[in-house]
Amino acid sequence: MITVLLVEDDVRLADALTGALEGHGYTVVQARTAATALAAPPVDLVLLDLGLPDMDGIELCRRLRERHDVGDTALIMVTARGGRYDRVRGLRTGADDYVVKPLAIEELCARMEAVLRRTSRREDPVLSAGPVTVDPGNRSVTCAGARIELTRKEFDLLTVLIREEGAVVSREQLLLRVWHTAWPGTRRTLEVHVGTLRSKLGVPGIIETVRGIGYRLVVPERAAAHSADS
Numbered sequence: 001m002i003t004v005l006l007v008e009d010d011v012r013l014a015d016a017l018t019g020a021l022e023g024h025g026y027t028v029v030q031a032r033t034a035a036t037a038l039a040a041p042p043v044d045l046v047l048l049d050l051g052l053p054d055m056d057g058i059e060l061c062r063r064l065r066e067r068h069d070v071g072d073t074a075l076i077m078v079t080a081r082g083g084r085y086d087r088v089r090g091l092r093t094g095a096d097d098y099v100v101k102p103l104a105i106e107e108l109c110a111r112m113e114a115v116l117r118r119t120s121r122r123e124d125p126v127l128s129a130g131p132v133t134v135d136p137g138n139r140s141v142t143c144a145g146a147r148i149e150l151t152r153k154e155f156d157l158l159t160v161l162i163r164e165e166g167a168v169v170s171r172e173q174l175l176l177r178v179w180h181t182a183w184p185g186t187r188r189t190l191e192v193h194v195g196t197l198r199s200k201l202g203v204p205g206i207i208e209t210v211r212g213i214g215y216r217l218v219v220p221e222r223a224a225a226h227s228a229d230s
Contacts, residue, residue, distance in 0.1 A: 002116065003027045003042040007034070007060070008078075011054055016144045017047075020105040026112075034060040043073065045112060050079040050090070058093050065094040066152060074119040074137070076111060078103075092180040130219035134162050141154060143201050153178060154197050157190075161207065161217035170214040 004021060008014040009032050018028040031037040034055035037046075046064065050057030061075065077090045082100040090098045096115045099108060127134040131144040139155055141148045150158065156178045161169060175186050192216060198207050208216045 001027050002045065003029060003043040004112075005029050005031060005037060005040050005046045007031045007037045007046065007052065007057070008049045009033065010049075015095075017105075021109075024105070034063075038063060038067075044098065045074040045116060046075070047076055047108075047112075048095070050077060050081055050086075054215050058089060061090070061093045061095060072119065072136070074112075074115045076115055078108070083162060092176075094180055102115050127159070129162050129165045129217060130206065132158075132162065132201060132206065134159055143203065149202050150197070153193055154200070157193055158197055158201075158217075161215060165217050165219070168210045168213055168216045172214075174214060 002025075004026050006014055006017060006021075006028050008017065008030070011032070014030050014032070018030060029040060029043060031040055032053075034052050034057075037060060048057050048061060052060065057077065058080065059096050061077070062178075064073070064075065075095050076097045076099055076100045077095045078101060079086070080101045087098045096119060097111050099111060125136075127136070130194075133142045134155075136159060141150055141155065141158065153185075157174065160174060160177050169192060171187055174190055175183070179186050179189070194207060194209075201207075206217060206219065209217050210216055
């Protein structure tokens with residue numbers, strides 16, 4: 001059964017949503033504050049209101065995404081803030097969907113099902129490139145059989161690069177897919193993370209800098225073989 005964390009400070013609305021969702025087969029855990037939400041155990045999906053008494057929902061979303069045990073959890077913002085700026089900000093912070101109140105329970109359930117299909121960990125295959133193996137399901141990385149401890153952002157960065165093995169991924173795309181922003185000031189952060197990731201993997205040449213564009217993950221042996229063939 002799918003467990004939902006409902007972060008909503010309006011008691012009447014939270015109880016009504018809980019009853020409706022349970023009627024559709026979900027198990028619901030309620031949190032009235034950001035502090036309670038941050039202390040909650042991992043769930044399958046988070047429904048997050050933005051108007052919380054102790055913290056703005058945008059900041060709470062950011063903090064949830066930084067936790068290794070819930071960083072990839074499906075998350076839908078359900079809020080009365082319907083402006084374009086709010087929507088863009090919410091999605092860039094890490095929400096998988098953004099729903100404006102009031103809404104029909106049938107629409108909410110349909111959106112929940114769609115997000116769960118997209119974010120299902122069971123559908124994520126193990127990714128390998130040369131000696132490096134990434135398991136998105138349990139967020140683990142090994143290199144030549146040895147486990148490598150990465151931060152959440154390092155893991156996300158490596159996952160993007162290994163999915164696009166051999167292709168150049170622009171800095172802008174990496175910033176959007178890992179940091180959910182296109183702000184140029186974040187580029188230095190990207191460079192630092194790439195340097196740290198290279199050091200931890202310890203495989204010379206596996207993350208290649210493409211000057212003026214971005215980065216590419218290449219397996220040195222395959223690159224050498226390709227150059228010899230050409």
